[in-house]
Amino acid sequence: MMTLGFSDEELQAILLTLKVATVATLGALPIGIALGWLLARKRFPGRALLDGLVHLPLVLPPVVTGYLLLVAFGRQGWIGAWLAEHLGIVFSFRWTGAALASAVMGLPLMVRAIRLAIESIDRRYEHAAATLGAPPAIAFFTITLPLAAPGIVAGAVLCFAKALGEFGATITFVSAIPGETQTLAAALYALTQTPGADAAAWRLTAVAIAVSIAALMASEWLARRVSRQLKGSV
Amino acid sequence: MAASTRIDIDVTLRRPGFTLDFRLVGNFGALALFGRSGSGKSTVLSLIAGLLRPDRGHIRVGGVTLVDTAQRVFVAPHRRHVGLVFQDSALFPHFDVRGNLRYAKRFGHSDAGDAGGSEAERTGLALDFDEVVGLLGLAPLLSRRPATLSGGERQRVAIGRALLSAPRLLLFDEPLASLDAARKLEILPYILRLREQAGVPIVYVSHAADEVARVADAVAVIDAGSLQALGPPGEVLAPAWARGAGGFAAVSVIEARVRDYDEAYGLTLFDHPAGMIALPGRIGRSGEPHRFVIRATDVALAVQRPRDVSFRTVLSGTIESIERDPGPIARIDIRLPGDERIVALITRKAVDDLAIDTGDRIFAMVKATALDERSLAR
Numbered sequence: 001m002m003t004l005g006f007s008d009e010e011l012q013a014i015l016l017t018l019k020v021a022t023v024a025t026l027g028a029l030p031i032g033i034a035l036g037w038l039l040a041r042k043r044f045p046g047r048a049l050l051d052g053l054v055h056l057p058l059v060l061p062p063v064v065t066g067y068l069l070l071v072a073f074g075r076q077g078w079i080g081a082w083l084a085e086h087l088g089i090v091f092s093f094r095w096t097g098a099a100l101a102s103a104v105m106g107l108p109l110m111v112r113a114i115r116l117a118i119e120s121i122d123r124r125y126e127h128a129a130a131t132l133g134a135p136p137a138i139a140f141f142t143i144t145l146p147l148a149a150p151g152i153v154a155g156a157v158l159c160f161a162k163a164l165g166e167f168g169a170t171i172t173f174v175s176a177i178p179g180e181t182q183t184l185a186a187a188l189y190a191l192t193q194t195p196g197a198d199a200a201a202w203r204l205t206a207v208a209i210a211v212s213i214a215a216l217m218a219s220e221w222l223a224r225r226v227s228r229q230l231k232g233s234v
Numbered sequence: 235m236a237a238s239t240r241i242d243i244d245v246t247l248r249r250p251g252f253t254l255d256f257r258l259v260g261n262f263g264a265l266a267l268f269g270r271s272g273s274g275k276s277t278v279l280s281l282i283a284g285l286l287r288p289d290r291g292h293i294r295v296g297g298v299t300l301v302d303t304a305q306r307v308f309v310a311p312h313r314r315h316v317g318l319v320f321q322d323s324a325l326f327p328h329f330d331v332r333g334n335l336r337y338a339k340r341f342g343h344s345d346a347g348d349a350g351g352s353e354a355e356r357t358g359l360a361l362d363f364d365e366v367v368g369l370l371g372l373a374p375l376l377s378r379r380p381a382t383l384s385g386g387e388r389q390r391v392a393i394g395r396a397l398l399s400a401p402r403l404l405l406f407d408e409p410l411a412s413l414d415a416a417r418k419l420e421i422l423p424y425i426l427r428l429r430e431q432a433g434v435p436i437v438y439v440s441h442a443a444d445e446v447a448r449v450a451d452a453v454a455v456i457d458a459g460s461l462q463a464l465g466p467p468g469e470v471l472a473p474a475w476a477r478g479a480g481g482f483a484a485v486s487v488i489e490a491r492v493r494d495y496d497e498a499y500g501l502t503l504f505d506h507p508a509g510m511i512a513l514p515g516r517i518g519r520s521g522e523p524h525r526f527v528i529r530a531t532d533v534a535l536a537v538q539r540p541r542d543v544s545f546r547t548v549l550s551g552t553i554e555s556i557e558r559d560p561g562p563i564a565r566i567d568i569r570l571p572g573d574e575r576i577v578a579l580i581t582r583k584a585v586d587d588l589a590i591d592t593g594d595r596i597f598a599m600v601k602a603t604a605l606d607e608r609s610l611a612r
Binding site (some may be wrong): 122 | 310313325341386396
């Protein structure tokens, strides 16, 4: 069956990619905010180490990251086995694994943006909230988080974009099973290796370009809206 | 009603290139911390508010220990019930004025009393939302965003916000420093009114002598991180000149009582043991004490009772001291009856031309338009 000129397999890959990128971004968001805040506002032993660990996927070959994920989160992995047994969460060779790999790869970009946003907030706003009687958690959610919103949006978009194109870590960790873990990038790669699949490759390329442009435009619009709300101009 | 509270500070804070070693004890209604920028006065405020931790020492306000390193006590800023008005107001940009005020109202009372102390000491001042809006004239601003407010309006909202958090103590960190002269005149009356009506003790940090003289009952002079002098504004501020804290900032503070209002000329006349003070407008009631802040640069001198001059305010006294250095300006300290002093800055040439000397009788003249007054309703 063909829908909008796409084959079932192609459509599956597109929808899967969107699902993986969305889940990866949403899953990474709370962790990204927590890490961004920790690195921006707190001084603690091991801070430099944490900073390095967060940024590691950015500089490590993606295949290495994927392999480490496989070792840790695979069925036999020390975390993966525990998760499967106690929480019933399985990553290996599932789309959830693709989302995990994308989240890990996107996290450094997200944390960077959020950390910069929080660092640029005048500490006086947080001090004012404290002297007005707001406990630290309330001050965080009512002052820090809203003021960092443009940076958080930017970080989420970067993470989403990274997840859309993630290839190396994903294919190493969860392979490329059509309908389960074969995302757009993996499907496109498979097509380029198949003789006579040029037309299909071009279709996916067009989709990739369209999705990327849409994501960029959406992020522009969202960022404008958030900063307008923040500044309160009518 | 003007409230007062016991403030007991003994702290040390070391930073690279700066050491604060500050001790201050007493009962204060409106205390000013006066000093040059970098003297450590704002640091003291941050320590009281809990935004900084001292390396050593304690701070107690109204019998409540806010921090004591020996007892390992540190009350978190949100539990101190100490309101702080920042120099640049620090209004939350993502809330409108109403939202900023409500924020304080909402969290201000949330955990009253965690800092310990007796019931009366724990409960801060509880002003109504509408009362604060009325006191500071905020009604027309409520639905505006901070970015659309003028500097003066922003500072009024910041004061209202601090008040609504039900503080036991209200701290002002150079609240007028970022405003121009006209805006200062706009805000100052609100701060004075607040002091008399809101019933909350205040600590006011500033480097402007005339501002401090009008707001404070007691002035603590701070320099290089330690207390240099403590006393009423009239005693402490006048020698500021000798200390070199901005030569032309010297002010005198004198008290006088309302005699009556001259309907025909629209002047209020005040009795002072040294003479009469005339001020434009109808001010206070007969017999009411008022405090005047007179800048030394606004005082002219005459050796005989002046006749054909326009000055209506003439105070007679005796020259206590004449200070002159090689510069063109000399400082004359005049003792007035009633144990008050007035300081005049005049040219060294004038001193020589008039041939005045210590112990001489002298008449100090002040233009009515140069007089600042504040009510002393106590």
